Amino acid sequence: MPESPEVEALARFLAEEASGREIRGVDVLEFRTVKTRAAPPTSIIGRTVTDARRHGKHVELMLDGASLVVSLGRHGWMRWRDTEPLTPAADAPPALATFELSGESGLDVTDAGSWVSLGLFVVSDADEVPAIAKLGPDPADPAFTRDRFDAALGGRHKQIKAILQEQESLAGIGNAYSDEILHIAKVSPVTRAAVLDEDAADRLFDATLSTVRGAIDARLGVPIHQLKAQKVAAMRVHGRTGEACPVCGDTIRDLTFSGTSAQYCPTCQNGGVPL
Structure with missing residues (x-):
């Protein structure tokens, strides 16, 4: 299960590598991952990544005018692809959605479980995701007392x-x-x-x-x-x-x-x- 240390490292990686890149294409391979049917992941095509941050075990990819929130669930994760792509291992978990970015880069959202626990939300604010709105205080936060x-x-x-x-x-x-x-x-x-x-x-x-x-x-x-x-x-x-x-x-x-x-x-x- 992804937990805050690894998700924090993932979010900071995405903030550095994905910021400034435009979403050029989206392919959802498992439609059960889509949690905002009125705003599907394809609606972010053409938007530019501005930042990334962590909320508990969730990753928010911030865009101009919207956010893509990925709830990693029990077995979810992400794979980064660039001009020299890493070849996934034979037993690597399958991609349930793929995002093509400018600069010949891409991001695969994966789930290694036998049931789909991954969730994709396109929102204007991360607190629109029910699980994020209910999060308690985070021990990684400097303000945690x-x-x-x-x-x-x-x-x-x-x-x-x-x-x-x-x-x-x-x-x-x-x-x-x-x-x-x-x-x-x-x-x-x-x-x-x-x-x-x-x-x-x-x-x-x-x-x-x-x-x-x-x-x-x-x-x-x-x-x-x-x-x-x-x-x-x-x-x-x-x-x-x-x-x-x-x-x-x-x-x-x-x-x-x-x-x-x-x-x-x-x-x-x-x-x-x-x-």
Whole structure:
């Protein structure tokens, strides 16, 4: 699942590479991706890209007079094509829409899932996209404060891992980085927000900032087709079931609960007791 560090790197790449280019052609290969039927992606032909920015896990390609918002969903991503195009690997995800840009460049919007989770919106303002309008505060934002973090937790009885992934509470974090945050904070994924003591809340806040912001810094400048691999390589516990914890050496375990899964270290996060 794309999360804020990789999506931020993607948006900054597009801001640099696509700005000033005119949209010359649009081909939608999977019409279920089109979410604004009155303003389909073909309506942006002839417009020029002026900038790109991230909203949670969404990318906004800003144009003169409109915006193309790409909701990456669970398995969505983008491929950049230029005068020396990168040949996709044989197992590369299929393009569901393609955008031809001036300067012999192009952008493919892809989805690697077995069901279409990608969404394309042509809007005058990004807040017209319902999921963006509902986004909570973003830990990558310099204006993000401890007060905003505490408000997201709010003494709720919901499990911490679920809150970290809840976009209306905290924008941009998904399954992978929530596992990493909880491991660094030494908090069990099934702990409920209401029972966190002050010390645990401090650790969780610090881990959220350091994980999200540190990963953004690490991803900037990485070619966008390598971002997923870089993310996977950087994980401490997520996707590491059966491996040794890099902190204490205990075996990383997998837990499925409440419709999600988590990888965690019993010693670091649960007093040595497997969940």
